[in-house]
Amino acid sequence: MTTHDHQRIELPAPCTGPMLCAFGITLGFAGIVTSWPVAVVGVIFALAGGVHWWRQVLPDPVEITPDITVHPTPIEPRPERVAKLTTHRAHRARVPLEIHPYSAGITGGLIGGLVMAAVALTGSWLEHGSIWFAINVMAGTAMPSIGDMSTEGLLAYDASAMMTAGTMQLVLCLFIGLLYGVIMPLLPRWPVVWGTLIIPAVWCGLMLAAMSVVNPALETHIDWTWFIGAQVAFGLVCSVWVVRAEKIDTMQHWSYLERLGMEAPGVQPEEDDE
C-alpha cells in the first residue's frame, strides 16, 4: 500500500447546522404541548440551522483534507494451506450406513411381546391371584365398558377382552418391534441400554402422564411396578434380538455398477487405508 499519496482524500467538513435544525424542529413540535414562545424559538433555531447547513452544501460542499497519519498493516498472505472438506464414505450420507434387517425387528417384537406378556401375567397372578386381571385392564384401552366393571369382573375370564387384548398385544409388539429394528442402528454407543432402559422410561413417563386420558380403567387398577417391569422386559429382549442380527449395508455410496452386482476390475474403488 504505497499509493496513498496519489489520492487526494476529501471529507465533508463538520457542521453545526443539522444539530441546530433538529433541535429547532423538536422545540417547534414541543411548542404544541408547552407554549407558543417555545415553538417560536424552535422555528428560529431550525431556520438558523437550516441556513447554516445549506450554506455548507450550496453552491459547493465544504470539504476538508485530513493529514494521513496512520496506516493499516498490510495484509500478508497466510502460509498455512486452506483446509478443504474431504469427501469420504460418510460424507453427505444418510445415516445409518448399515442397518439391521427389518425381519429381525419383527421377530424381536414378537418374542419380546411374549416375554412381556409373561411378565405381566406373572405380576397379575402374584398380586391379584388371577392372570385375567392384566388382560382385562389392557383391553380397557379399546373397550370403554371395562372401565365400569367391578374388581370381581376384572378378575374373571372375559372372551371379548381376551380377544381385544391379544390383538392389541400382537399388533403393538409387531410395530414397536419393527420400530426397534429401524432405530437401533441410529442409537449411539450402547443401543441395548437405550432399548432396555431409556426408551421404556420415556414410554412409561408418557403413559404415566397420558393414562388418565387414554385408559381411565387402567389408571385406577394399574400396578406400575409390574407395568414398568413388563416394558423393560420387552425392551431387553427385543433390543438384544435386533442387535444380534447381522448388519447389512444400505448401499447408498455404492456405484451403479456395484449395485447391479457387476464384478469386474475397476468397478470397486480401491481401498487406500486397508
Next chain:
Amino acid sequence: MSSSPVRPDLSPPLSRLHEWVVTVDHKRLGVMYIVTGLVFFLIGGFEAAMMRWQLAWPGLDIVMPEDFNRLFTMHGTTMVFLVGMPILLGSANYLVPLMIGTRDMAFPRLNAFGFWLFFFGGALLYFSYFGAQGLYGMGSAPDVGWFAYAPLTERTFSRGHSTDYWILGLMVSGFGSIATGINLVTTILCMRCTGMRLMKMPLFVWIMLVDAILIVVAMPPLAAAQVMLLFDRSLGAHFFDVQAGGSAVLWQNLFWFFGHPEVYILILPAFAFVSEIIPVFSRKVLFGYPLMVAATVTIGFISMGVWVHHMFAIGLSPAVNTLFMASTMLIGVPTGIKMFNWVATMFGGRIRLHTPMLFSIGFLAQFLFGGLTGVMLAVVPFDWQVSDSYFVVGHFHYVLFGGLIFSIFAAIYYWFPKVSGRMLSEALGKWQFWLLLIGFNLTFGPMHVSGMLGMPRRIYTYQLDRGWEIWNLLSSIGVLFQALAIAFFIWNVIRSLQRGTPAGDDPWDAWTLEWSTTSPPPAWNFDTDPEVRSRRPLWDAKHPDDPDWKYE
C-alpha cells in the same frame, strides 16, 4: 485526528464535546447512536425491573397502578423506538460504509440531522415525566401502552398532554429514522467500491438495504396516523372518535401496518449481525448466500402483508383472519431458510467459541423458540385463547430480547475491537453470556406458562389463588441474573476501554473490508479505495493460492 475541528478557545473536555456535536463522520454518529441506545436500554431495563418487582408476588404495592401503566408504556416505547432503532441505525451507520469500501455516507449532514432528530425526539418523550400534565393532574409520562390504542388515546380518556408527548416524541425521532433510512439505501446503492456488485456485498449490507427500505415505507404511515391522532386531540377532529363515525379499528390497522414491518425492521439487523459473525467463528463461508439474499427480500415483502395477525381477537371476518394467518405462516418459510443456512454454515466448520459466537448461538436457539411460538400464535383459534396474555409477552421477548438483544451483544463483542482498538475481556464476556442466558430464560420462559394459565398482560397485580404466583416469582428472580449480567457488561466496557488488550487491525481473522483498516478506523476509512473481486476480499488477500472469486 487532524480532521477534527479543534477549538483552541475551549477547554479540552468542552472541545472534545464540540467535536462530537458538530461531527458528520458516519463512525462517530454510529457510536453516538449506539451509546444513546444503550443508555435508553438501561432506562427501559430499569422500568422492566420495577414492573417485575411489583409482580413478583400477588398484592404488592411497590408502584402505584397509574405508575405501572406508565412503566409498561414507556418500557415498550423505549425498547422499540429508542433502543432497537438507534442501535440498528447506529451499527448500519458505522459498518455499511466500511463494508462497502467508501469514506462516508451518501449524505453526511443528513446523517447527523437524522441522529439529532432521534436524540431530541427521545429526549422530548422522556421530558413528559416532568413536563406533561397527566390524567391525575401531575407530571406524567404516557400511559396508553406502546401501541396507544384508540379510543383510550382520545382527549376524553387521556387528559392532559402525556399522549401528545408520545405522539410528538416518536414523530420527531421517526423523521430522523426516515432520513437515515433514505441515506442508507442511497449509500448502499451508489457508493460501493470498485468491483462490489450487489451480489458481492456482505450479507450484512444486503440485509441493511432491505431494512432501510422497510424504514422508508413503514414509518410514514405511522407519522400519518399520529398526525390524525394529534388532530383528534388538539383540533377536535374525529378520526378515531367512534361516536362521530370514526373508527377505533382504523387506528389498529394503521398502527400495525407500521408496527409489523417495524418488528422485522428490528429483527433483520439481528440476522445481519449473526450472518457476519457465524461464518468468521466457524471458519467457513456463509452457506447459501444467494438464498439468504432472496429470503431477506422475501421477508421484506411479506412483512408488509401480515399486520392483521395483531388484531385476530377484535372480531374481523373469518376470511380476513384466515388470509392473514396464511401470510403469517408464509413468513416462517424464508425465516426458516435463514435458520437452516446459519446452522449449515456452522456444520463441519472449525468453531471457535469466543463470546460473539456464544451470543450468536444463544440467538439461534432463542430466536428459534420465539419463532415457533410465533407460528403457534399465527393460528387464529390458538391466538384467541392466549391473545393479550403473558404467552404473547413471552413470545415477543424471546424474539426481541433472546433474538435481537443477544445478537446486539454478539455484535458489540465482535466489532468493539474495531471501534475502540481494544478487545473486550473474554472472561467477563462469558460471565455476562451465561448470566444473561440463565436470567433471560428464567424471566421469559415461565411467562408462557402464566400466559397459558390465563394471566393477562398489563395487569398491575393479581389475586393469590390463581396459580400464577410461582411463575411470576421465577420471572422476577430472573431479573436479578439479568441485572448482574448487564453489570458485568458495563464493567467489561469500562475496564477494556482503559486497559483492554490492543486489538490490532484484524483480531478475529475476518474477511470483510472493515477489518482491512486500522482499529479504530481513521476519519477517511481507507488510504486507497478498495477493490473487491469476491464476497470475502480479505480472504482473497490472505489466501492468494485459493481465492474466493474462483468459486463465486
Next chain:
Amino acid sequence: MSALPAHDMPPLARTGNLPRGKLGVLLLILSEVFFFGTLIAVYVFYIGHHTGGPTPKDVFDAPLSGPTWQPLAVSFNSVFLLVSSLWIVLAHRALCRGATTAFGFWWLATFACGSVFLAGTANEWHGLIMDDGLWMGTNLFGSCYYTLVGFHALHVTAGLTIMAIVFVLTLAGKMHQRHAGKIELLSWYWHFVDAVWIVVFTIVYVIGWWGAA
C-alpha cells in the same frame, strides 16, 4: 490487497454510477407516497361515515361566493398547478442550455402558477369555514378533508418557499448551468406534488362528492 499475480485475476466488475441525489429524492418521494397513501386510504375509508352535516354535497353543490359549482372551481384552480409542472420542465431545460434569463422567466411562471393554486385553496377554505361552518371538528368529513387537502397545501407551500429562494438566487446571478441537476431534483418533487393533487382531486371532489350522497 494486491498480492495476486495480475494475469490470474478476473477483471473488476463495474458497479455502475447511480447519482445519489436522484436516488435520495426518489426515496423521499417514495416515503411521501406512503404518507399520502395512508391519508388517502383513510379518506376513502371514511367516505359517507360522517354523522351530521355539512356533507360533501352540501358544501360542494351550494354556490359559495358565486354561481359556481365547487368541483368546477377547483378544476379551474387545478389547471394552474398542472401547467406549472410544464413551466418547471421548460425552466430546467433553459438552465441546461445555460440560458439563465429564460430560466428566471419560466421559474417565475412556475412560482406564480403554484401561488395561484395556493390562493385558490385558501379562498376555498375561507368559504368553507365562514359560509358553511365546516372545520376539523365539525364532522368526520371536515377532519378528513382538511387533513388531506391541508397536507397537500403544506407540500405546495414548502415547494413554493424553496422556489422563492432559488428565484432570489437567480436574481442575484448565482444560478448557473452546473446547478441544472439540483433544479431537476426540485422539479421531480414538484411533479410529485402535482401527481398527488390529481389523486386528491379525484378522491375528494369526484368520488367523495358522488359517493357521499
